[in-house]
Amino acid sequence: MSAQLQELPRIRRMGHADLDEVVAIEREVFLFPWTRGNFSDSVDSGYHCLVLEQDGRLFGYGVMIIGPEEAHLLTLSIAAAAQRKGWGERLLRHFIHVAREQHARSMFLDVRESNHVAARLYERIGFKQIARRKDYYPAMGGREDSLVMELVF
Numbered sequence: 118m119s120a121q122l123q124e125l126p127r128i129r130r131m132g133h134a135d136l137d138e139v140v141a142i143e144r145e146v147f148l149f150p151w152t153r154g155n156f157s158d159s160v161d162s163g164y165h166c167l168v169l170e171q172d173g174r175l176f177g178y179g180v181m182i183i184g185p186e187e188a189h190l191l192t193l194s195i196a197a198a199a200q201r202k203g204w205g206e207r208l209l210r211h212f213i214h215v216a217r218e219q220h221a222r223s224m225f226l227d228v229r230e231s232n233h234v235a236a237r238l239y240e241r242i243g244f245k246q247i248a249r250r251k252d253y254y255p256a257m258g259g260r261e262d263s264l265v266m267e268l269v270f
């Protein structure tokens with residue numbers, strides 16, 4: 118009998134060696150994905166780029182910028198097979214923890230108006246909608262508004 122031990126999932130910094138997996142997930146979950154260059158530039162710029170990993174495989178990631186007072190979450194994704202298990206919330210809470218440690222006073226993000234799953238996650242954690250950017254995102258057959266959300270720490 119052989120017992121297969123699973124490693125516990127962990128959150129760690131994203132590096133260039135992760136980009137193949139990151140881009141594969143990105144293309145799986147977004148209709149208008151970031152490019153490999155977007156992620157590569159984010160890593161090179163020293164943004165807070167984090168991945169979720171288990172047994173050597175990535176299943177989620179996010180990118181955040183922290184300024185003197187405020188943090189901006191630029192993207193957050195969980196691979197389709199790992200969604201609805203609480204990992205999005207876990208990674209988001211980790212970003213909030215990092216932003217607080219770096220003395221940010223609030224976190225901002227944009228979410229597509231139609232992305233109810235993501236918006237519900239942000240609301241559950243305490244984000245409030247503070248603005249709307251008209252036609253901010255490309256969409257099938259046109260453009261779509263973004264909802265700007267803020268969490269005050």
Ligand SMILES: CC(C)(COP(=O)(O)OP(=O)(O)OC[C@H]1O[C@@H](n2cnc3c(N)ncnc32)[C@H](O)[C@@H]1OP(=O)(O)O)[C@@H](O)C(=O)NCCC(=O)NCCS
Pocket residue numbers: 146147192193194195196199200201202203204205206207227228229232233234235237238
């Ligand atoms: C948005 C996203 C990051 C959320 O990640 P996730 O891991 O699925 O999020 P969670 O599991 O924490 O929460 C999502 C839902 O799963 C539910 N859930 C959490 N744990 C669960 C569990 N163990 N069993 C069943 N459902 C569960 C939550 O209650 C929530 O339900 P709701 O949408 O009805 O409120 C993910 O769906 C994703 O990557 N989407 C595509 C990319 C995207 O839209 N990113 C955000 C851009 S702004």
